[in-house]
Amino acid sequence: MPRWDEGPLVGRADELARLMAHVDRAVEGRPSAVLVAGDAGVGKTRLLDELSRRAAERGLRVLTGHCVDLGDVGLPYLPFVDLLRPVVADPELAPGLADHPVLAGLLTGRPGAAAVPTDEVDGGSPLARGAFRPPADDGRLQLFEAVASLLSDLAEDRPLLVVLEDVHWADRSSRDLLRYLLARLAEDPAVVVVVSYRADDLHRRHPLRPLLAELVRLPGVDRLALEPLPASDVEALVRGLASASGGVPAATVEDVVARAEGNAFYAEELLAAGLAGEALPMGLTDVLLARVEQLTPAAQQVLRVAAVAGRQVRHELVSAVSSQSPQETEQALAEAVHHHLLVVSEDGRYRFRHALLREAVLADLLPGERVRLHAEVAAHLAAHPGAGTAAERAHHARESNDLPGAFSASLEAADAARRVGAPAEQLQHLETALALWSAVPDAAERAGREQWVLLLDTAAAARAIGELHRGVGLLRSAQQLLGPDGDPEARARVHYTLAQALTRIEEAGEALRESTAAMALVPADPPSYRTRRAAPRDGVTGAAARWRRSSRRRPAPPPRERK
Structure with a gap:
């Protein structure tokens, strides 16, 4: 049976006309x-x-970019990397990337240009005057402007259509970049941006909801809701699909139309089950699993591997994890593609034809099988670093209960996010590492730092994305961890950083108390001040020492005259 998206579009004439009107505007x-x-x-x-x-x-x-349901993986800017991949591969367009060097790390998968610095104190100013400087620019403005400038350059010689699909799965950094692009839309007159998302996935606290409310208020931004197809269009769709197989009885058509309730994908899957001579299942999940069960065991196995690995998966990973010979794997993949369950992307990766299909296969896995497959995928990614990202490896390690592996990979993923200018994803991975700390015996050795230092780094990432109260909470956790008997210099650093954070939320009294506590813990002539040139990062003790010295050198006020 042909796929419904291979034939002419059925219905949606009004919706298509509205979208084409926006294309006409770009041409004008x-x-x-x-x-x-x-x-x-x-x-x-x-x-x-x-x-x-x-x-x-x-x-x-x-240019089309896809968001992918990767759960808590946190791959920053994924849809924009996908969107711009054809530009990188086009010999005529790729030279233009030289004008935007900040994009090099993002597009090649080797981040490094747009780093998000950690919150460091200002060691060059006395504590009383320099403790509360604003945090450094996180580097994202330069990255966002580079993306916008590149799209504008591409639209100079011909109008540009940008399509972003499934943004309900977008990471926070991608949502922020989308906000930036649409806010400056008027500066790119030959560009039309079309964004799609699942309306039924937007629960009350979904992070996309406030963004949508903001975007619809921008000039030039329209909203289009796709309602279920009318019964007449579903009937035309079903009859058109069935015609390639010699048609189906009218009763089957009526049954499919009634059960599909205007959902085109559901209608196709119901029809496929009917053509196979099966009684039509009631729910969509049952329909999809019935289609899977028509395959050979080998083909079902590669679908399970692909479902665990992600919506898109490389041939090498499937072959390594499916426990089949190369020939058996090729035959199984060919069978899944022939039955329209998997499709081959332009970059040679396999992906599920629809996310609902992957969700159904994943939900049908037994717990033990799911854990085993996640472990095998994690092992493959660890053995072949180029096959995936640290964020993906952390996800699979967590799902397979490999907590030490998940801890190390989360720290790597946080560093990678920092280097591409994605502090939200950096914060996500650092908080994951903190949650795993107590379960990893050699956590400090793996992290290369003590837990209180990791808390400070996490607080810096929280402050970088405006989560000021969360940053304060993390710093207070560092205080509790060190306790009253902890290393004085470490405690001073935490007090000092907390004073900065409290000032940001206008808690001046608390900030003063924290800065006073920091100075009280620093000796008058600290070793770190004497060796500052060898250790320039130690700003707390150096600043405190200069403040103390300036206080000692300050002349005493003249005595007040008695009246």
């Missing part, structure tokens, strides 16, 4: 954006594929 030099909302399986991707095809026919350059 007027920028705009559309936020496309719809339930899972309702046909968002199919509609956007048709839009992309027609926009390309109108002469637009089309």
